[in-house]
Structures are given as C-alpha cells and as structure tokens.
Amino acid sequence: MQTLSRGIHFWLICGNSRNCIGALLIFDEIVTGFRLSLGGAQEYFSVKPDLAVFAKGISNxxxxxxxxxxxxxxxTVEEVVISSTFGGDTLGLAAAKSVLEIYEKENVIKMLWARGRQLHEGFNTHCNRLNLPVSFQGLPPLGQLVFNHPDRERNRDLSLRFNEEVLKRGLIIFSVFYPSYxxxxxxxxxxxxAMSEAIEVMRAEGLFDC
Incomplete structure (x- = not known):
C-alpha cells in the first residue's frame, strides 16, 4: 500500500503500452474500489482498464x-461457463443499490480521505517530533503503518510490540488502516x-535505539 501513491506513472505506462503488446489491463479493485474514489483506482489514476473486479465496499x-x-x-463471457455460490442471490444486489445511493448522496469518499489524513498526519507528526523510524505511508484511505529501523530484522518485533501496547489501550489494529465512514x-x-502512548512506552524502553 505504501507504494500505491507512487504508482501513477506505472499505471499510465501500463495503460499506454497494453495495445502494443496485445495484453489486457485488469484492475483488482476489491480494496481500492469505493475507497480511493467512487470509481476506484482507475478513476483516481485516470487509467481505464479492460477489465476490473469490485467487491466488499460495493455492498458494505x-x-x-x-x-x-x-x-x-x-x-466473450457467452463462450464460457461461469458459476458462483451467490449467483442467484438478490440480497447483495439490493444492498449495493442502497450503498451506492449513500455513497453519492453523503460524499463518503471525501470522509474516508479526511479521516485517513487525520490519522496519518497526527501520528506522523508525533513520531517525527520524537525522531522515531515509524510512519504511515501510502494514501490516506488505505494507508499502511511502516517501521523502518536501520536494523531491518527488528521491524517485525517492533510492529508486534506496538500492536501489543495499543491493544492494552483498547485499540485493535492491523498492518493496513482502512478508515470507515x-x-x-x-x-x-x-x-x-492510544498509538502515541504506545510508541512513547517503546521509546522509553529503548526499543528504537541502534
């Protein structure tokens, strides 16, 4: 996720070169769809793929x-057989109809970006002030918390300890952070x-020392 924000040039190259090599450009929008923008990464990066798949956010x-x-x-779908577990289910379609209406009426995407920025900027500012090698990277609606200690072998242990400390404070986290509406x-x-307190405890114990 931390490299997604730097991917605009890559996606443009893919979009421009696919015809030269006779390939299809396929986007997996299961995470990025209805999060970066209503139209997903393809809308955000202004690259139109040949095929794309959406899930999760489309029906909440x-x-x-x-x-x-x-x-x-x-x-070409007419030439193949496609079967799915929920192929005949209409509940998901009804949910998607309602969800998409809410997305458009209440500007959900704008809120996801705002909450993500609040989280990224708040935590990164705190860590920069303490001169600690940890920060949120990537785009605010789907950022990733990255430990970047000079001794790379310690980063996994630092991450695990951080998770432990925030859990003590009632916060459950994962490696990627998806703000919710x-x-x-x-x-x-x-x-x-909770995160600031956790990182300060780790700093006081000298866990970031070289």
Missing part, C-alpha cells in the same frame, strides 16, 4: 462481487492517543 460487506469491462471483452473525528483522536 454483504456478499457481492462484480466484474466489469469493455463490451467486446465482456461479450462510521469513524468520527473523536474516534480517530482516541486511536491517535
């Missing part, structure tokens, strides 16, 4: 996935407090 967790693409590519400014502030 209700089982549903979809693949979309150029008409001539999609027409349900998160308020106060929620992010509470998370930042």
């Amino acid at each position: 967790g209700v089982p549903l996935s979809c693949y979309v693409g150029r008409a001539d590519v999609m027409d 349900s998160h308020s400014e106060a929620d992010i502030a509470e998370a930042l407090k």
